Amino acid sequence: MAKYNRIVLLGPPGSGKGTQGAILAERMGVKEISAGELLRAEVKTGSDLGKEIAARIDKGQLVSAELIVRLMTQAFLAPENANGFISDGFPRSIEQAEIFDKIENGPEFEGKKIDLALLIDVPDDYIKERILGRSQCAKCGTFYHEKFKPTKVAGVCDVCGGKEFAKRADDTEETVVSRLRVYREATAPLIPYYENKGLLVRVDGTGSINAVSEKIKEIVGY
């Protein structure tokens, strides 16, 4: 089986990119680099840039292509990611992919090109339930879902014992609708884009967390 080191995850919001990306990254011994997490980290600093980003995220809109390409390129080239990475949430539009392609063809990415685009396929009906039921430990950041991944003891984080849980500010019914629209209009065209490059594989993302990660293992080898 081919060996993949640099994988881009594609799929609608709520398809499980974050969850499956973390499992896959651990198996591969690399980091998951989440575009959304990088942006939320900037928002937390309270900087002017953070405020601009928050305004976009809260409406479910994409931030500027130049900004996210810059942040992700930096992360891809960081020494700690020299052996590979999983990219969750980038690229998210053809514009981003084309800007990144030019950079990827430069000398810094010699031998470090994206070698797989893994599409986690989930029909629209699943998405609202998956997004609206999720929360995150306020202390350590572990993600949970009230139905699909509850804590073992009600109200207590399995990992750190924290008792406070937070929902993402953009995980609201209103924002989900615009995030889905953005996905269909801006992100879904990346499916044929990566298909044309011969990099695309699809996995059915509708089963349990375990079932999907086993399917990914069959396809990717990890």
Ligand code: AMP
């Ligand atoms: P996520 O955590 O992947 O669901 O992303 C949350 C939000 O961050 C998105 O709805 C966008 O507002 C923003 N975002 C994440 N990734 C990107 C990207 N590649 N390009 C532009 N905006 C992004």
